[in-house]
Every structure is written in C-alpha cells, then in structure tokens.
Amino acid sequence: MGAMMAVLHKETDFVWRRRTTKKQVLIWISWLIGLSIVMFAWNVISEKTIWFFVQDAPRQAADIGSRMIPPKWSYIFELITPIWDTINIATLGTVIAMVIAVPVAFCAARNTSPHTTVRLFALFIIVSSRSVNSLIWALMLVFILGPGVLAGTIAIGLRSIGFCAKLLYESIEEIDETQVEAIRATGAGNLQQMIYGILPQVLPTIAGVGIYRWDINIRESTILGLVGAGGIGLQLNGSINTLAWTQVSTILLVILATVFVSEWVSAKVRGAII
Amino acid sequence: MIKNTALSSYPVVWDKPPFIKRAWLRWSIILGALIYLILALASMDINIQRVMEGLPRAQRFFGSFFPPNFADNQGVVWEGILESIWMAIISTVAGVLLSIPIGLGAARNLAPFWVYMMCRSIIAGSRTFPEIILAIFAVKLFGFGPFAGFIALSLGTIGFFAKLLAEDIENSSESQAEAVKATGANWFQWINYAIQPQVMPRMIGLSVYRLDINFRESAVVGIVGGGGIGATLNTAFSRYEFDVAAAILLVIIAIVMVLEYASSFLRKWVQ
Numbered sequence: 001m002g003a004m005m006a007v008l009h010k011e012t013d014f015v016w017r018r019r020t021t022k023k024q025v026l027i028w029i030s031w032l033i034g035l036s037i038v039m040f041a042w043n044v045i046s047e048k049t050i051w052f053f054v055q056d057a058p059r060q061a062a063d064i065g066s067r068m069i070p071p072k073w074s075y076i077f078e079l080i081t082p083i084w085d086t087i088n089i090a091t092l093g094t095v096i097a098m099v100i101a102v103p104v105a106f107c108a109a110r111n112t113s114p115h116t117t118v119r120l121f122a123l124f125i126i127v128s129s130r131s132v133n134s135l136i137w138a139l140m141l142v143f144i145l146g147p148g149v150l151a152g153t154i155a156i157g158l159r160s161i162g163f164c165a166k167l168l169y170e171s172i173e174e175i176d177e178t179q180v181e182a183i184r185a186t187g188a189g190n191l192q193q194m195i196y197g198i199l200p201q202v203l204p205t206i207a208g209v210g211i212y213r214w215d216i217n218i219r220e221s222t223i224l225g226l227v228g229a230g231g232i233g234l235q236l237n238g239s240i241n242t243l244a245w246t247q248v249s250t251i252l253l254v255i256l257a258t259v260f261v262s263e264w265v266s267a268k269v270r271g272a273i274i
Numbered sequence: 275m276i277k278n279t280a281l282s283s284y285p286v287v288w289d290k291p292p293f294i295k296r297a298w299l300r301w302s303i304i305l306g307a308l309i310y311l312i313l314a315l316a317s318m319d320i321n322i323q324r325v326m327e328g329l330p331r332a333q334r335f336f337g338s339f340f341p342p343n344f345a346d347n348q349g350v351v352w353e354g355i356l357e358s359i360w361m362a363i364i365s366t367v368a369g370v371l372l373s374i375p376i377g378l379g380a381a382r383n384l385a386p387f388w389v390y391m392m393c394r395s396i397i398a399g400s401r402t403f404p405e406i407i408l409a410i411f412a413v414k415l416f417g418f419g420p421f422a423g424f425i426a427l428s429l430g431t432i433g434f435f436a437k438l439l440a441e442d443i444e445n446s447s448e449s450q451a452e453a454v455k456a457t458g459a460n461w462f463q464w465i466n467y468a469i470q471p472q473v474m475p476r477m478i479g480l481s482v483y484r485l486d487i488n489f490r491e492s493a494v495v496g497i498v499g500g501g502g503i504g505a506t507l508n509t510a511f512s513r514y515e516f517d518v519a520a521a522i523l524l525v526i527i528a529i530v531m532v533l534e535y536a537s538s539f540l541r542k543w544v545q
Contacts, residue, residue, distance in 0.1 A: 041359075041363045041364045044357070045360055046421075048357070048419050048420050053417030054421060057415040060415045061415055064415075088317065091310075128527050129432070130530070131490060133493055135406065135494045135497060136493065139511055143335060144328045146327075147320065149319065150320050200290070207293075209459055226498065241408060241448050252403070255402070256403075
C-alpha cells in the first residue's frame, strides 16, 4: 500500500489525503455493498423472529438467573464420573485423531505427498472432517454405535483429524529442505529421509498441535451428551429438561473449572515443548 | 547419541536422540500415559455386542446416504442453508462490532487495569462455553428460531475475536503509536491512525475466518432450536431421511471450502 502520497489540489493549497480518490470511491462502494447485505440478512432473520419473546427476554433471564442461585453443591459428587468420562472422551479422541492425522498430513503436504491424487484425497478428508461439527458426527455415531462414551470418543476423533492434519501439513510444507537433503546425501531411502530428516523437524509441532486440540476437545466433549454421546452434557441436558436450574449452574461451574484447568495444563505443556 | 560396541571402542552405531531428553521424565510420562490409558479404557464400558450389531447398521446407514437428495421437500434444504448464511453474516458483524470495544479494553497497553480485567473476564466467559450451550440459553430466553442462534453465535464471536484483537493490539508497534500521539492527536484519532492500520489486515482475515466458523456452528445451534440448517439437518436425521441429511452435509462442506478459498483470497488482497 501507499506507493504515492495522495494529495488533493484545492486552488492553492495541497491537502493531504490517506488514499487516492479512486481508491476511496472503491472502498465506499464495498462498504455500501457490505452494508446492504447485512441489512438484508437482518431483515430475513427479524421476519422469522417473534418479537414478543425477545421483549420478554430480560424478565426470563432474571427468572432463570434467580432460580440458578445458589448452585446445588451436593450435586458435585454425582458429577465426578461424568467429568472423568468427558476427559476420557477428549483425551482418547485426540489420540485417535493424531494417529490418523499424522499419515494424512504427510499425504497432504506438497513436499511429502506420494502422488497428486493421494494429495487431493487427503485434502478432501481434511476438509470434510473440519466442516462437520463434532455434534453432528456424534449424532450419526449414536445411530451406529448406540449411545455412550464410545460414540463420543470417535466423534471427537473424526472431528479433530482435519484440524490436526491441516496444521501439521502446513508445518511439514514449511520445513527446512537442507536437512532433508543432508540425509538424502548419506544415501537414505524415502522412508529414512522421512524419519530422520522430516519427522524430527515436525515433532514439536505434532506434540503442540495434539495438546492444543486436546484443550479444544475438552470444551467440545462437554456438549456431546446433548445427543446422547456420553460425558457431562448428558447431565446438563437432563437437568435443563427437568428445569433443575440449581443443578444446571453447578454443572456450568464444573465445566468452567475443567476448561480453566485444561487450558492451564495445555499452556504449560506447550510452553515446555516449544 | 553414540554407542560403543563391545568389540571395538570406535562408535559404529548411531541412535536418534530421544524427543524428551531427561530419561526419568520420559519414562514416567510413558508409564503415566499407559496407566491412564488402561483406566480410561476400562471405564469406557464398550459393549462389543452393540458395536457388532451397529456395523451392518452403519453399512445401511451410509448406504442410504447415496444418492444425496438435493431436491427434497420443496427446497427446505436451500431455505435452511440460506437462513444459516444470513445468520452467520449478521452474527459475525454484530460479534465483531461488539468485540472492538471489548478488544480495545482488553489490551493492556490501552486500557486502565480495572477495564482490562472486566473485558478479559467477558472474553474468558464467552470462550469457555461452547456456542451450543450459549444457544440452549438463548433459545430459553428468546424463543425458538434464528434470533436465538444469532445471539449465541454473536456471543461466541466475542470470545474469539476480542481476544485476538487484544493480543494483536498488544503486539502492535509502539513507535507508530507514539509518532501519531506526538502530532497532538486525540484518543480517537490516535486509535484510528496509529492502532487501526496496524491491526486491520489481520482483523479482516480473522472476520472471514470467523464467518466460516459461524456458518459451521450454525449447523449445530439448530439442533437445540436455534434455527438455520441445523434444524433442517436434525429433522432429516429424526425422520430417517438420510439422503437429505447427506445432501445437507455435502452442501455444508462445499460452502466451507468456498469460504476458506475466499478468506485466503481476501487476505492476500488486503495485505
């Protein structure tokens, strides 16, 4: 940007402008288009809204809020097993994802992919795993495997493959080629180049991405129970449906605490690795 | 690391150095991981029989995905998709607009301490709870429909956008800010001419990225009644119309791909 200074000639004075007139007009036009899209979107949404309910919302919020206080602390003991399940779903799901994501990433990276078709296929796996939310994966897996922790674990695993593989293949593409060349110069084969030239360079990334995703997965696995895939979401859903608001607030506090702890652990471990 | 063989003192075998150098730490991590794995798997309660029953079911399930049915039910699929797109657009815009003051407040170099703490706790709260939990409460408060989804996604956007904005502002160059201040600019001019140009390119890229996330999330807030394509998808699943569900999933994947391409294009254009 800013190859030339934009100056407006006004009789005798020169007035400094940040942009040339043409650029300014272009920016105004894009603002206009953007604004009209937003206005249109707002119209569509507001047509489908029952405004009476929206006006009623503050009263509802106050009502629910007053019912949630104080949290039912004795309920915490019943939450120990669900929280353990939630953590297991996140951890084992991350393990499954990483085991699959590493080969997928090597297939998707431009410099290590065996063939273009393999690369396209790997990229398709990444995109489809990323686009489908873990809750939708869980919805499908509950149909197949029945409700329970297993469906949740596999759902988290499938959802995380794309995320992990994407970050990994980007880091594989950014490796230092000279090290690989040095290994190749010793007469190493393709596999040996990969193990001794590429893998050591991306190992910190693999560990970092795994931990990072684990942290995200803890958060995601708290909700899988909504569709019956195990974890604390099951209790949350049950409590909301039975209008047990003091239990709901307890569950939310437990989720809050778990997420804080996992974020802290993840930050510490990543700090130690990188 | 070099090993000495028994026969000669000259090293002939080379071993890769381990990833974690301290041996006790390495072994205790491995041991701990193994113990955890056993405990976790033991408590998982996998019902092999149920899984076996599920396998032919899975085959039927995925079999009935094909061919995807794009034209079903007088275009409910397209209606849902459009609703999701509009919902994603306005919740991104609203979320970003709300994030700007919060992000400015959460930047340590701009805000006084109490504003900083307040904004940081808003961000932490919004980041902790997944959009779907926010959506459950929004549906309780605002009734069923896309408005609840819009509120949930906007609140979710704040946690993401304000945090990154604040971090970007904290990392922005001090000297440019000082230069503008030295010209006698007031606070708003200072933000507009010194801070905004530094963070703008990244913020535009991030808003498109968030649009992409909001679209994907709009596919799930519908499951709890927040409108959009998620409602259509949920209906399709509960009616066992898997061909419609497959069509919806494919359309979601296609739109996400387009958005991803658009975001990388836009980022290049802005920079």
